[in-house]
Amino acid sequence: MLEATARFFQAGGPMMWVILAVLAAAAAIIVERLLFFRRAARADVGLDAATAIGHLIEDDARGALAVLAGADPAHALMRRAVTSALDGADPGEIRAGVEELAVVEMPRFGRRLGDLATLANVATLAGLLGTIFGLQQSFSALAAAAAVEKAAVLAAGIAQAMNTTAFGLIVAIPCLVVQTRLVGLAARRTEMCDAAVLRLLNYFDARAAQPRALNRVAS
Numbered sequence: 001m002l003e004a005t006a007r008f009f010q011a012g013g014p015m016m017w018v019i020l021a022v023l024a025a026a027a028a029i030i031v032e033r034l035l036f037f038r039r040a041a042r043a044d045v046g047l048d049a050a051t052a053i054g055h056l057i058e059d060d061a062r063g064a065l066a067v068l069a070g071a072d073p074a075h076a077l078m079r080r081a082v083t084s085a086l087d088g089a090d091p092g093e094i095r096a097g098v099e100e101l102a103v104v105e106m107p108r109f110g111r112r113l114g115d116l117a118t119l120a121n122v123a124t125l126a127g128l129l130g131t132i133f134g135l136q137q138s139f140s141a142l143a144a145a146a147a148v149e150k151a152a153v154l155a156a157g158i159a160q161a162m163n164t165t166a167f168g169l170i171v172a173i174p175c176l177v178v179q180t181r182l183v184g185l186a187a188r189r190t191e192m193c194d195a196a197v198l199r200l201l202n203y204f205d206a207r208a209a210q211p212r213a214l215n216r217v218a219s
Contacts, residue, residue, distance in 0.1 A: 127168020
């Protein structure tokens with residue numbers, strides 16, 4: 001198997017190294033993104049928001065912050081909301097602070113996912129360029145080669161053309177499939193984050209409006 005792979009790679013010519021570099025870059029991005037979604041974005045942020053609100057209702061700010069100690073963007077945004085409230089900010093200021101931090105935190109879900117699509121295109125185009133190089137080599141060598149060597153020269157050029165095309169597609173297709181799955185995962189996590197943060201912000205809005213409502217009832 002290894003020997004056949006080595007022959008396949010060697011017959012593909014210099015563009016195989018370009019495609020291999022694309023494969024290495026794509027693999028690094030995929031591993032980093034999977035680790036991010038596994039470690040930093042695996043929490044049930046909706047449940048954590050509800051638990052944090054429960055602690056805040058009981059005036060247990062430390063407990064709320066402990067629940068929101070995760071490394072994912074949703075926890076970071078909710079921590080900002082809680083700490084702003086503890087500093088005496090009104091709901092408008094709390095919301096403004098969260099929105100400011102969201103500009104930094106929310107793009108973390110989709111970071112480098114567009115690069116996977118770019119790398120897939122590069123792999124495909126590199127394979128096509130290798131195909132052209134292989135065909136050029138075949139036709140150039142045919143003109144100069146002896147009659148007994150023409151078949152071997154033509155076979156080598158066609159092998160280079162086909163192998164680079166195949167290797168480019170072998171790299172590009174999984175990149176596009178994984179990129180599509182990760183984009184969908186990022187979208188779902190973004191929706192969950194939005195819902196959890198909005199729930200916490202609505203709690204602060206309702207808590208700020210409570211004294212005014214009681215005052216109107218008393219009057």
